[in-house]
Amino acid sequence: MIEWPDLTAFFLSFKLATLTTLILLVIGTPLAWWLARTNNRIKPLIETLVALPIVLPPTVMGFYLLILLGPNGWLGGFWVSLTGQALTFSFAGLVVASVVYSLPFVIQPLQNGFESVSPRLLEAARTLGAKPLDAFFTIAVPVAKRGFLTATVLGFAHTLGEFGVVLMVGGNIPGETKVIAIEIYNQVEMLNYAQAHVLSAMLLILAFVMIFAMYWINNKGRSS
């Protein structure tokens, strides 16, 4: 008989991934739009910075984030002066770290999506009387909808599976920073393989379903 595990860590991960994805969509959309449209010389630099989290080990990112978010770091110090709380080893700190960690998984699909929107369509919209922002929301966003779907799913799934960075900046505080990947690690450490199995399977199935749905919907959109 398998004992049903404590789901606090699971829900915390869910909350973290939702919040991170929303923030990334809000800040990532204008950035991705700019990257898709600009010929500015600093574009490759920005693209490189965005892509770094893909290749850097989580420990390296976590280390720098720890310094940045710590009470003596400029972001952490600012946060302390604002709220009186430290960013490190807090849920808020995890959100900031996750935004950085999952940045490329949201920006890149959005940028690809926007690059597939012909500039001619936006010009046509303007000649029909649509102001630039109107044309953006009524033409660019729906035409790039596959990019949005991919960005949302990848950003969410990637944050859900976060481990190393969390360990570096958030530690292991139940209900606050102990996300599902950490909980699985704990269970394995304690040789609770049954618990580890249940939690791992949940994460595996969830990731599979989300990514499968993404590919399925995107393929369906392409064939019609």
Added chain:
Amino acid sequence: MNIAGHCHFKIKREDFELELAFDIPVAGIMAIYGESGCGKTSILRAMVGLDHHSGSCFTLNGVALQKGGVFIPAEQRKVGLVFQDLSLFPHLNVRENIQFAEKRNPSGNNIKRSDVLDVLAIGALLDRMPQQLSGGEQQRVAIARTLMRQPELLLLDEPMSALDDNNKQRLIPYLRQVHQTFDLPMMVVSHDLNVVTQLCDHILMINDRGYQFHDSIHQAMLSDDAETFKSQQLQAVFNTQVIDRDEAFGLTTVETPTGTTFYINGLFPKTQAIRLNIHAKDVSMSLQAPQQSSILNVLAAKVVEVKATPGFECLVVAQVGEDQIMGLISKKSAINLKLQVNQNIFIQIKTNAIVAG
């Protein structure tokens, strides 16, 4: 010629500069004709307000859309442009594409949606997606969408370029009907002289000699500017009316405004205005009236001018009543016939060589 607007553009791009000034006629369709890459599309983009070229000015119906520091952006100009690639919104069906323009231009009620759907015959396509339409249908939907912008001027960039010959012929009556029904100044950019001569009334030619405007395409063909055309392209252009139909033989008789009549193949409705294109290469000449000839259009004429072409041909301009028709004959024939100015001749045109529509 009544004028709807005036343009003076100084177009500067990396690869070329083009400065030109022209008037936009109220009535008749104006062609901007020139080779690809001569800047035709740049002119349309400047007119519609997508590109800003400093030092240019553009006035339409008394309103300065660009002048000095004034530049009204595209979304605030009542100038409609049908793009060469049409740019139908791929995520919206035909109805939604049209509504996109309709919603953003509610005030003007001059151009009604029901009339637009009728004239362009797209009422049955409303629920289709753009990708499900044929090239000709897509073109008509794009025109309909642009008309719902309630434009005061309609611009079309290479409207026939994506269509095969059959569909080109089918689109021409639609474009004429749009011009007539909505009483809208129209300009068509094309590098295809057939499109220009069959559809348009006025022509702005852009070539290595600069640019030239002609009020009438027929006159342009007779002018010195016609030297930029190939001799095979030279033609007389007449707007005619049907005056008789011969049902038994499937022939229609049409008349130019100045009274010259021609037989054309096919039966056309009595009320219809018909554009005739008579290519110089299809016109032959003889000194006597041909006896027992198969050719139905035999017209007494007088030689106005004989021009040598760069090849082994002569272009003969002949006066037929009040009208002038060009014939392209070999130099050898011109010498054999001893053609001279004021000589009386007969010109012959096969009915099926006349392009009518």
